[in-house]
Each structure stands twice: as C-alpha cells, then as structure tokens.
Amino acid sequence: MSAPDTVINRPHPLLLDALTEAGFDATGARFTLMxxxxxxxxxAATTRDGDELVIKVRRAGSRSRYPTAVWASARMREAGIPAARVLWHSREACVEVRCPGQAIEAEPPQPQDLDAAVRAGEVLRRLHTIEVSSFGQLDGQGVGQHSTIQGWFLALPDRRAPSLGGLHLPGLLNRARFVLEAGADRLPVTAPKLLHGDWVGRHLFTDGHHITGVVDLESARGGDPxxxxAGWSLREPAPMTEALLxxxxxxxxxxxxxxxxxxxxxxxxxSLLxxxxxxxxxxxxRLRAAQIQADLDDLDHGHLTAVPRITPNEHSAGHRRP
Known part of the structure; x- marks a missing residue:
C-alpha cells in the first residue's frame, strides 16, 4: 500500500498563489501532500467553500509539462473519457479538479480491483481511437517528437549503466539494444494514437462500478496502443494485466x-531501468533487469506471452510466472 498522505500545516506561498490564480479563495484552504x-x-487542496482540487508543483530540475496535460485533458474529455480537468497552469504549478473515487492500487488485487481493471481496458480502448499527428512525447499543441514509429521506438536511453550487485547491466542493456534495433522493422505500420503515457492503476480512479477519473496526463504521447x-503489464500484477486485456x-x-x-x-x-x-x-x-532478461530469453526461444513472466507483487520485487 502507498504511504499515508501528509497534512501541510504551513502551506508554501506557491500553493496559495496557485489557488488564487485559478480563481479560488485561498483563505483557510487545507493542503495534504499526496x-x-x-x-x-x-x-490535495480543499478550499473553505468545499472545492476539492489537486495542485501540482514542478520539482526543481524537471521539465514543465503542464501544457501537455491541458491539451491531452481536453482531447480525452471530448472523447467521453473522465480525464482530470485542468483549471489553471503556469510553468511552475497546475491546478486540477480532484477526481472522485479511489485509485486502483490494492495489494494484492481484490475482485473489485480486477473488475475495475476490466473497465480500465474499455476506457483505454476508447482513448486509443484518438489520432494524433506524430510519435513520442507531445507538446502543448499535441505535436510529438518523431515522425515515424521507428524513430520513437529507437530513441533509447544512453548506453551507460553501472553494474549492480552481481548484475552486469551494460551487457544486458547492450543485448537488449541489439534486439530492439533488429526488431524495429517488425513493428506494425500504424497511425499514431493518443497514449496516456503512464497508464497504471494509481492513475485511474473508480467508484466501484465505473472509471471516474484519469489523472497524471503530463506524459501523454503519440504512439502504438x-x-x-505493455507498460501496464510491467508495473501491475499478472491478474490485473489479464483483466485489462x-x-x-x-x-x-x-x-x-x-x-x-x-x-x-x-x-x-x-527505459524504466x-x-x-x-x-x-x-x-x-533488479525487477526491471529480471523482466528484460526474461523477455530476451523468450524472444530467443520464440516462447512469447502477453503477460510478462515476471511481474510486481505485494510480497517482493518480482514474481516469476511459470
């Protein structure tokens, strides 16, 4: 389970300024670090008038991607997807309406979580009907960084990575890079669709019957659905991936x-590694290295599976499926 949220007794002036700029009375507002x-x-912010909001503050040294979230939210909501509505943003902060319901992140997943994952799959299919013009991370106008799927796919991280406690990461990553470069031409020729970019349970809210919120839209990109x-399957337990599919x-x-x-x-x-x-x-x-190793071995032997053989669970860093 995630750590409990922390109540902020002395809010930073930036939080109060963001509320004011968004048109709310910041007097007496309550803030909780999520x-x-x-x-x-x-x-999380609750105003004196009872408005339930989320204020995001950019970390030092990180890129400001709030314009991307604004653009993606509007496109998703036009398609009937309950995306978080952005009320105001600047380079440093963003104010959104807080989505109702609870995030899908029970450990281990319960029957209601699996049902929610099925609903999440239905919402995701609707999201992927939205076409965009290019591949990769989108800017505030919905334009990506790459004109081809191969350019996006092969925009790999730097080769350098240290060895870690018996793991020879450079060797593993060089092997993975070779396979990815060889496999780029095996990707389907498809028009880019709008991707959330970080579609995991904690970014989806449910009331127990429907998906009531889709949050954290700053990573929206164009790509192959x-x-x-694949991204969900690496970060969720196997039963949740089966339900999403x-x-x-x-x-x-x-x-x-x-x-x-x-x-x-x-x-x-x-990339995650x-x-x-x-x-x-x-x-x-170690989890990502084990997942990479398993998929490389499966590609070598032609034994491919829709659900990874190694997935996260609540007991350890990874769980190996037979």
Missing part, C-alpha cells in the same frame, strides 16, 4: 500483435 511523482509534487498495454479486446490478443507487444515491453523496461538507476532504487532496478 504520493509524489517524478516531475511534480502533488497536493500496444505500447500502453479482457476489457480492451473483444477476444484474445490478436496473434499478429504478440511480437510487437513483447518488443514494446522490452523497450519500456529498458534507467530511471530507477538514476534514483538509486535498487529493488526496482
């Missing part, structure tokens, strides 16, 4: 989608 993200510090499915597809995963799905999974695991190295999160580095 689970932190990579680029932002999010705070299979990449979104059941909601996303009318039947089984199409056979022609299996290889691209595994290639996207490998690509995303490589570099992030974990940067934050010195050794448990997560």
């Amino acid at each position: 689970r932190s993200g990579t680029d932002s510090l999010p705070f 299979l990449a979104e499915l 059941a909601g996303y597809f009318d039947g089984p995963l199409p056979a022609e989608s299996l290889l691209p799905l595994v290639l996207f999974r490998l690509r995303i695991a490589v 570099h992030v974990h190295v940067a934050f010195d999160d050794q448990d997560m580095v």
Whole structure:
C-alpha cells in the first residue's frame, strides 16, 4: 500500500498563489501532500467553500509539462473519457479538479480491483481511437517528437549503466539494444494514437462500478496502443494485466500483435531501468533487469506471452510466472 498522505500545516506561498490564480479563495484552504511523482509534487487542496482540487508543483530540475496535460485533458474529455480537468497552469504549478473515487492500487488485487481493471481496458480502448499527428512525447499543441514509429521506438536511453550487485547491466542493456534495433522493422505500420503515457492503476480512479477519473496526463504521447498495454503489464500484477486485456479486446490478443507487444515491453523496461538507476532504487532496478532478461530469453526461444513472466507483487520485487 502507498504511504499515508501528509497534512501541510504551513502551506508554501506557491500553493496559495496557485489557488488564487485559478480563481479560488485561498483563505483557510487545507493542503495534504499526496504520493509524489517524478516531475511534480502533488497536493490535495480543499478550499473553505468545499472545492476539492489537486495542485501540482514542478520539482526543481524537471521539465514543465503542464501544457501537455491541458491539451491531452481536453482531447480525452471530448472523447467521453473522465480525464482530470485542468483549471489553471503556469510553468511552475497546475491546478486540477480532484477526481472522485479511489485509485486502483490494492495489494494484492481484490475482485473489485480486477473488475475495475476490466473497465480500465474499455476506457483505454476508447482513448486509443484518438489520432494524433506524430510519435513520442507531445507538446502543448499535441505535436510529438518523431515522425515515424521507428524513430520513437529507437530513441533509447544512453548506453551507460553501472553494474549492480552481481548484475552486469551494460551487457544486458547492450543485448537488449541489439534486439530492439533488429526488431524495429517488425513493428506494425500504424497511425499514431493518443497514449496516456503512464497508464497504471494509481492513475485511474473508480467508484466501484465505473472509471471516474484519469489523472497524471503530463506524459501523454503519440504512439502504438500496444505500447500502453505493455507498460501496464510491467508495473501491475499478472491478474490485473489479464483483466485489462479482457476489457480492451473483444477476444484474445490478436496473434499478429504478440511480437510487437513483447518488443514494446522490452523497450519500456529498458527505459524504466534507467530511471530507477538514476534514483538509486535498487529493488526496482533488479525487477526491471529480471523482466528484460526474461523477455530476451523468450524472444530467443520464440516462447512469447502477453503477460510478462515476471511481474510486481505485494510480497517482493518480482514474481516469476511459470
């Protein structure tokens, strides 16, 4: 489970200024620090008039991607997706309406969580009907960084990575890079669709019957929908991935989608590993390394699976599936 939120007794002036700029009375507002993200510090805010909001403050040294969230929120809401509504933003902060319901992040997942994951798959399929003009991270006008799927796919992190407690990460990552470069031409030729970019349970809210909120839109990008499915599968327990796929597809995963799905999974695991190295999160580095190793071995032997053999669970860094 995530750590409890922290009540802020003396709010930073930036929080009060953001509320005021968004048109709210900041007098007597209550603030609670929420689970932190990579680029932002999010705070739940309740105004004296009872408005329920989220204020995000940019971390020092991170990029300001709030214009991307504004653009993505508008496109999603036009398509009937309950995306968080952005009320105001600047380079340093962003004010959103707080979504109702609870995040999908029970550990281990309960039947209601699996039902919510099925609903999340249905919402995700709707999201992926929205076309965009290009691939990669989107800017505030919805324009991506790459004109081709290969350019996006092969925009790999730097080769350098340290060895870690018996793991020879440079060798593993060089092997992964070779496979990804060889596999880039095996990706389907498809128009880019709007991707959330960080589609995981904690960014989805449910009231127990429907998905009531989709949050953290700063990572929105253009790409192949299979990449979104792959990203979820690396970070959620296996039953949650099975449930998401059941909601996303009318039947089984199409056979022609299996290889691209595994290639996207490998690509995303490589990127995540570099992030974990940067934050010195050794448990997560080991999990990603194990996932990369498993997918490389499966690609070598032609034994591909829609759900990774190694997934996170509540007991340890990773769980190996038979």
